[in-house]
């Protein structure tokens with residue numbers, strides 16, 4: 001999917017009136033199938049950018065085009081159809097605690113199913129081999145029938161990535177996929193995610209706290225600061241000076257001290273998100 005943002009500004013409906021826009025004057029163009037990492041300090045607007053791209057947050061100014069169409073000018077039905085072709089994977093997937101992993105992963109297909117197909121799949125799950133293959137990519141095939149609440153935080157996060165692959169979306173929006181993974185798992189998970197997105201020819205926009213990992217795995221890196229694009233460069237051209245300026249207010253985050261949600265080997269509460 002092609003993306004074009006021109007001078008896009010957006011605010012969260014619940015934000016106080018005194019808060020500025022979460023996104024201000026954002027320009028961004030992505031070719032179909034391109035992979036981009038979005039980095040920047042906490043509160044820079046990375047997640048908000050994904051929400052705007054997912055048509056979950058309406059722009060207040062400027063424009064958003066997805067495959068040359070303005071989603072906010074489409075009919076309700078056409079907008080729903082468009083939403084079915086993109087997938088927003090939150091930091092922690094919304095996994096009901098007693099659900100089996102296989103069901104959680106197969107739920108990735110729901111956006112591209114009719115109501116009848118999705119109701120039928122509750123009683124006659126199909127595509128178990130596809131779920132198994134996606135889990136295998138994240139080294140979780142042995143958890144196919146495990147209960148979600150018996151997984152570690154890192155395992156749940158990898159289940160969320162496997163689920164994203166089943167969406168077969170043309171635009172994959174992945175919010176900080178590595179926050180609960182140890183460095184080795186994080187490298188493997190990112191390599192699996194990017195190679196699967198390439199196979200599916202999906203456009204991939206991924207927010208990342210781990211800057212070295214973003215520079216190593218993505219050809220293009222967008223740096224955000226206070227709701228604006230501070231730089232948009234090939235990874236090889238991002239210099240230490242760019243990074244120091246980007247994280248000038250939060251140097252601890254550049255040093256790798258960004259907030260992690262829970263370690264890989266400790267089970268904890270499941271955070272619920274919209275999808």
Ligand SMILES: Nc1ncnc2c1ncn2[C@@H]1O[C@H](COP(=O)(O)OP(=O)(O)OP(=O)(O)O)[C@@H](O)[C@H]1O
Pocket residue numbers: 012013014015016022040041042043044045046047048049
């Ligand atoms: N639901 C919300 N309601 C009101 N304001 C919000 C909401 N979500 C985010 N914001 C505000 O929007 C701004 C951008 O937040 P956003 O979550 O996009 O940043 P981020 O770069 O993703 O941060 P982090 O790295 O900590 O996840 C911040 O000022 C934040 O406080």
